[in-house]
Amino acid sequence: MIAEAVTRHLESLAARRPAVLEEMEVAAKERDFPIIGPAAGQLCYLLARLTGARRVFEMGSGFGYSTAWFARAVRENGGGEVHHVVWEEGLTSEARTWLAKLGLDDLVRYHTREAVSALSEQPGGFDLVFVDIDKDAYPQAIRLAGEKLRAGGLLIVDNALWSGRIFDEADRSPATEGVREATRLLGEAPWISTLAPIRDGVFIAMRA
Numbered sequence: 001m002i003a004e005a006v007t008r009h010l011e012s013l014a015a016r017r018p019a020v021l022e023e024m025e026v027a028a029k030e031r032d033f034p035i036i037g038p039a040a041g042q043l044c045y046l047l048a049r050l051t052g053a054r055r056v057f058e059m060g061s062g063f064g065y066s067t068a069w070f071a072r073a074v075r076e077n078g079g080g081e082v083h084h085v086v087w088e089e090g091l092t093s094e095a096r097t098w099l100a101k102l103g104l105d106d107l108v109r110y111h112t113r114e115a116v117s118a119l120s121e122q123p124g125g126f127d128l129v130f131v132d133i134d135k136d137a138y139p140q141a142i143r144l145a146g147e148k149l150r151a152g153g154l155l156i157v158d159n160a161l162w163s164g165r166i167f168d169e170a171d172r173s174p175a176t177e178g179v180r181e182a183t184r185l186l187g188e189a190p191w192i193s194t195l196a197p198i199r200d201g202v203f204i205a206m207r208a
């Protein structure tokens with residue numbers, strides 16, 4: 001949905017990222033694995049730094065690329081924990097290798113399981129929750145994030161534009177309806193939110 005030139009320009013603003021992150025981007029491209037990419041990664045890193053996040057819960061972590069951006073911010077914020085959650089065992093072990101290579105492994109707690117149920121078992125008070133799971137589960141994930149974030153905590157949700165499918169009225173698929181319902185939920189209390197049109201769209205919401 002976003003002009004290619006704008007995306008390339010935004011990616012160039014994340015130029016000072018560690019070389020290992022660039023290696024992870026190459027690895028994702030080689031197997032066509034969907035990662036948030038450098039422009040949205042830089043946004044996540046900036047927001048996590050700005051808010052001084054020390055306890056972060058990720059829902060849908062893949063092989064650890066988005067985790068790396070959050071863990072980097074948490075380290076610079078003085079240390080804490082970043083929960084990596086994905087239901088594929090292979091991705092958890094790959095993430096362990098990449099995050100160790102980045103020297104961030106000690107901050108990460110790994111969960112190989114369904115993400116909504118994993119968060120439901122955690123004590124609340126998170127500073128930041130990130131959502132990038134199957135889109136039909138977005139409403140459930142957002143409702144639970146509202147319970148598990150501290151007041152003033154930050155929610156970041158990827159794929160807010162869903163490649164434009166949200167604008168196609170004929171598309172009534174569970175995934176597209178999930179993103180539409182997420183949009184509606186984030187427009188209501190307790191959220192103060194906006195959508196940053198970076199890559200596939202990123203919701204940024206504060207639990208007021």
Ligand SMILES: C[S@@+](CC[C@H](N)C(=O)[O-])C[C@H]1O[C@@H](n2cnc3c(N)ncnc32)[C@H](O)[C@@H]1O
Nearest residue numbers: 035036060061062065066086087114115133134
């Ligand atoms: C889009 S990828 C995550 C990419 C990652 N956030 C990044 O940018 O590096 C989503 C991953 O979460 C997994 N997933 C989807 N829904 C899930 C759920 N409800 N619980 C756990 N994992 C889930 C998918 O199988 C996939 O491995």
